[in-house]
Amino acid sequence: MEQTLAGRTALITGSTSGIGHGIAMQMARAGAKVMLNGFGKPEEIAAARAEVGAAMGGGDAPYSAADMSKPDEVRAMVADCEKTLGACDILVNNAGIQFVSPVEEFPDAKWDAIIAINLSSNFHAIKAALPGMRKRNWGRVVNIASAHGLVASPYKVAYVAAKHGVVGMTKVVALEVAQTPITCNAICPGFVRTPLAEAQVKPLAEKHGVSEEVALRDYLLEKQPSKRWIEVDEVASMALWLCGPGSGGVNGAALSVDGGWLAA
Numbered sequence: 001m002e003q004t005l006a007g008r009t010a011l012i013t014g015s016t017s018g019i020g021h022g023i024a025m026q027m028a029r030a031g032a033k034v035m036l037n038g039f040g041k042p043e044e045i046a047a048a049r050a051e052v053g054a055a056m057g058g059g060d061a062p063y064s065a066a067d068m069s070k071p072d073e074v075r076a077m078v079a080d081c082e083k084t085l086g087a088c089d090i091l092v093n094n095a096g097i098q099f100v101s102p103v104e105e106f107p108d109a110k111w112d113a114i115i116a117i118n119l120s121s122n123f124h125a126i127k128a129a130l131p132g133m134r135k136r137n138w139g140r141v142v143n144i145a146s147a148h149g150l151v152a153s154p155y156k157v158a159y160v161a162a163k164h165g166v167v168g169m170t171k172v173v174a175l176e177v178a179q180t181p182i183t184c185n186a187i188c189p190g191f192v193r194t195p196l197a198e199a200q201v202k203p204l205a206e207k208h209g210v211s212e213e214v215a216l217r218d219y220l221l222e223k224q225p226s227k228r229w230i231e232v233d234e235v236a237s238m239a240l241w242l243c244g245p246g247s248g249g250v251n252g253a254a255l256s257v258d259g260g261w262l263a264a
């Protein structure tokens, strides 16, 4: 792969699995030094560190166990990245969780957790990382929002509120850095083939009394005109492009990678 990120350092939250892991792999292959973050079984974290480390040329990738629901840990993670890798040139706010329920039954604790992890952690990480980016006069913030940052679906009140918030935050930060070589953009994926999304198929099949194949096509992907999963690498390549050469004119955008969802 072309070394478009040679000499850059990247901190990617929620990169032990799914989209974050895919972004970490593509950025490592493109020459960046990457710090991972996220939960998982010790052997899963070790495997992710080894895999991304190998893509960086050997050894384990650095890793922060910071919990994105805790502002102090988010700040410490950014400081750890700056200390370990020498800088945080690229910040990818990707960690996220989902919970599905009607508003009236939506548990308060789930609302608080989704707002903290999917929305507030982005604020705390950006606030901590921007001073270093300004000092070095270069930076990239990529927020992994969602099609649900632009349009709503029922039963996802906290997720949709958080992701709309991420898109709004992206625009504010973009305006504040607009006259510097720093950019801040959001990627808005449709349904991507990851554990978070795949876990929604079985309950839908049971609810509607249909096979998982039908539940995927007719219910989960109801709004995704392509009728297929977006692949992790299709989101990761957008994140990679936003951090590589030639992307400096794109700032404050909410870029859809959704199989046509927003076009319908």
Ligand code: NAD
Pocket: 013, 014, 015, 016, 017, 018, 019, 020, 037, 038, 039, 040, 066, 067, 068, 069, 094, 095, 096, 097, 117, 118, 144, 145, 146, 147, 188, 189, 190, 191, 192, 193, 194, 195, 196, 197
């Ligand atoms: P995933 O469950 O595979 O990965 C989520 C990552 O976040 C994991 O590494 C997990 O350990 C980490 N994480 C969760 N809570 C955390 C916490 N408190 N602190 C630190 N890390 C934590 O999910 P994914 O599908 O890869 O989702 C990644 C992002 O993409 C999320 O923000 C999600 O909302 C967004 N997204 C996903 C889809 C999709 O269809 N999969 C679509 C649009 C947007």
